[in-house]
Amino acid sequence: MYSNFELDVLKEIGNIGAGNAATALSIIISEKVLIKIPEVIILPFNEVIDVMKDPEGFVTGIFFRIEGELESNCVLIIPEKETKNLLKLLLKEDVKDLLTLNDMEQSALKEVGNILVSSFVSALSDFTKLNLKISVPSLALDMAAAILSFPLTIYGIMGDTALLLSTEFYGDSDGVLIDFYLIPDDDKSFKKLLKAIGVDIFDDDTSWNR
Amino acid sequence: MTMIRVGIGEFKSAKAPAVISTLGLGSCVGICLWDEFTKVGGLAHIMLPDSNLSTTNNFNPGKFADTAIPLLIYDMEELGANRKRIIAKIAGGAQMFEIKSQMEMMKIGKRNVEAVRKALSQFNIKIVAEDVEGNFGRSIEFNCDTGLLTVKSVGRGIKII
Numbered sequence: 221m222y223s224n225f226e227l228d229v230l231k232e233i234g235n236i237g238a239g240n241a242a243t244a245l246s247i248i249i250s251e252k253v254l255i256k257i258p259e260v261i262i263l264p265f266n267e268v269i270d271v272m273k274d275p276e277g278f279v280t281g282i283f284f285r286i287e288g289e290l291e292s293n294c295v296l297i298i299p300e301k302e303t304k305n306l307l308k309l310l311l312k313e314d315v316k317d318l319l320t321l322n323d324m325e326q327s328a329l330k331e332v333g334n335i336l337v338s339s340f341v342s343a344l345s346d347f348t349k350l351n352l353k354i355s356v357p358s359l360a361l362d363m364a365a366a367i368l369s370f371p372l373t374i375y376g377i378m379g380d381t382a383l384l385l386s387t388e389f390y391g392d393s394d395g396v397l398i399d400f401y402l403i404p405d406d407d408k409s410f411k412k413l414l415k416a417i418g419v420d421i422f423d424d425d426t427s428w429n430r
Numbered sequence: 431m432t433m434i435r436v437g438i439g440e441f442k443s444a445k446a447p448a449v450i451s452t453l454g455l456g457s458c459v460g461i462c463l464w465d466e467f468t469k470v471g472g473l474a475h476i477m478l479p480d481s482n483l484s485t486t487n488n489f490n491p492g493k494f495a496d497t498a499i500p501l502l503i504y505d506m507e508e509l510g511a512n513r514k515r516i517i518a519k520i521a522g523g524a525q526m527f528e529i530k531s532q533m534e535m536m537k538i539g540k541r542n543v544e545a546v547r548k549a550l551s552q553f554n555i556k557i558v559a560e561d562v563e564g565n566f567g568r569s570i571e572f573n574c575d576t577g578l579l580t581v582k583s584v585g586r587g588i589k590i591i
Contacts, residue, residue, distance in 0.1 A: 266438055269437060285536075363568075370527065378484070
């Protein structure tokens with residue numbers, strides 16, 4: 221489906237987006253933000269849950285629909301403890317129960333998501349010259365696996381394996397942790413990304429030798 | 431007691447005293463089937479309503495309600511169940527995010543539940559208990575000995591149906 225070369229290019233594209241997003245995030249939380257090298261996860265659906273750190277963990281999920289020349293979905297997952305810490309950094313308040321967040325607290329979380337994802341997507345768009353737009357953020361406070369399974373479902377129409385571009389944002393102190401997942405609608409979406417930067421000449425690794 | 435885990439798009443059947451579980455049902459639906467007489471139970475974790483949606487001919491039948499349910503029934507019959515006695519309990523089919531989009535797929539939870547009802551009625555299987563839709567995720571455990579379905583969701587405690 222993807223050659224090693226194409227996977228490397230996708231990771232690099234992810235890296236450019238994540239770098240830009242980390243800078244934007246560090247400005248709003250006034251803390252250094254680091255990123256893990258992005259990974260492209262290709263796995264059968266029944267194994268996806270196993271790559272999550274704590275599938276039944278209580279988390280904040282922020283969902284974005286990406287449309288335009290790249291149809292895909294983007295999900296951010298922030299564990300319970302880190303969500304509380306983020307709210308403290310942003311609003312200077314202690315939140316006890318994430319299930320009873322007020323409007324202000326909910327918008328603060330959505331805004332963090334918005335800044336992160338829009339700077340990721342704008343770097344992607346600059347780099348690939350593809351026209352991309354993101355939806356308004358949508359918030360869910362729930363079980364991690366239930367949140368991530370939703371965008372996977374859409375990809376499930378065309379394939380039996382899940383395809384995710386994932387990376388992790390973490391702060392200098394141990395209080396910031398955001399998992400980022402970009403899940404294309406179908407196989408064509410990521411191919412478009414590769415094509416946009418001129419990677420469509422080779423079908424697979426072996427073509428280098430032909 | 432054996433614990434059997436079912437992943438996304440999978441289905442498995444077992445005999446008592448096994449407990450079959452699946453976690454992280456968001457828009458997906460967990461279908462538990464049970465034959466009380468032989469204590470044979472089965473669980474399918476479906477992601478999508480209808481195999482007609484598939485853009486490929488060769489797909490995992492466990493993903494779709496219409497293809498997973500008949501296969502789960504055959505699987506249970508292999509273990510001695512009789513389809514005339516099989517009853518069902520279902521959970522899941524939530525809408526995790528409120529999304530303003532024209533895309534029909536964004537409301538997949540509700541469609542999944544409808545498709546499961548339809549597929550079960552084609553086999554004359556009665557749904558005796560359910561915990562569906564809403565806007566929250568669920569993890570479930572089905573006990574093949576008692577036929578009880580335990581539904582866990584964040585902040586809403588545990589429900590046994």
